[in-house]
Amino acid sequence: MAKTKNRPGYHCTECGWTSARWVGRCGECQTWGSVVDDAAPKLQQVQSQVPQAKAMPIGQVSARAAMRAKTGVGELDRVLGDGLVPGAVVLLAGEPGVGKSTLLLEVAARWAKAGRRTLYVSGEESAAQVRLRAGRTDALADELYLAAETDLGTVLGHIEETQPSLMVLDSVQTVGTAEADGSPGGPSQVREVTGALVRVAKRRGMAVMIVGHVTKDGAIAGPRLLEHLVDVVLAFEGDKHSGFRMVRATKNRFGPADEVGCFEMGENGIVEVPDPSGLFTSRHDEAVSGTCVTVTMEGKRPLLAELQALVAPSNLQAPRRTTHGIESSRMAMVLAVIERRAGIKLYNCDVYASTVGGARVHDPAADLAIAVAVASAATNQAVDRSTIVLGEVGLAGELRRVPGTERRLAEAARLGFTEAVVPPESSQDRAGGREQKHGMTLHRVTNIGNALGVLNLLPAKPNRGGRHESSSDAGSDRPVLHTIG
Structure with missing residues (x-):
């Protein structure tokens, strides 16, 4: 037009x-x-100005002004890269009710208890409400200052008056300024508020932690520029029906962006979980069919995860495939491989698969554990409780090696596991071989049929002479197909 x-x-x-x-x-x-x-005014040519501070060789720049300081919350320090850098701006985003305000109030209290002045600005609660929550979670400290404000100018005035070394803003979507168009929470307002906080943080060497909202799709609310402005972006994840919480770094200018921190939400607030492996496994007096344990990697941290499966005959034209904590598409692929490559028929059965403790498993290394749990449930044969399995399953039924195998095995050995079924590390490894490592017996298998055969999960098949033999009798790398029912 x-x-x-x-x-x-x-x-x-x-x-x-x-x-x-x-x-x-x-x-x-x-x-x-x-x-x-x-009709917008044209940009005029910018005149050069004399800089206030001269540029200097990078080797002569002192790094003392950027020395990290511990927050007092070890799991958060792990994600941040061993502490907060002065002048850093951290954005913590998560779903409503997951515990963002509780976590940052705990961080502010521990920072203040170390003798460092802290300013906590709440735009969603009154000062009395925050004080009530602080009393319940034992987050009271003399150096912790509290303000309930929604105007950016007033917030900046509080900063100039208290001169804190750490400021917490809860949340950026509730603070606005008359200098920007729109209402608080809009793209222009969020951009202006965040930009002002970044400038004051860099100028004063003050660390800033900001709470951010998320959309119904799980993305951080506001313009994409918000994530570019800040130095660190943390995602606070967790199921409302489970006490387990996880902080994951998606951006970190001062440290690794593949670390995770584990927490547990209780009645008296949020507590750290330095060793979370026990949260995702169940305790049985004896081995139960349909269960299998694997080791997943969350960043650089190995975590034990128990997968459970239930297989039952179905009278429905389209049998159910229900998952919890496992990607449904990944589950469908594994079931197809089991049926086609291992001969275990599941087309007329309902299959339910779940993780223990509300864990969400996205690691491809858990493919073999899903297959073993389903096969165990289908054959009603239990897997030994001291055995773990690792491996990514391909469409041809082959097992692919996974990164971090040594770290996974060391974690399993530390927790008392004695056997492991793993894929070969290279093509030179002998298929079906056994070796001792980390005090464990490793079974090297190349495909899903061999893995199920090692664990005695393939049903016996009668031969012409009436004797029952399994796929392990053939001594071949190719699995023998079996039929159930």
């Missing part, structure tokens, strides 16, 4: 396309955010 001479219009800065009204996306080149007002 072309514009007239006497009528205000808009044009695309990329291709020159014109429109009588503003649109977010160019109708010609499909570029987002390139349509601008013709």
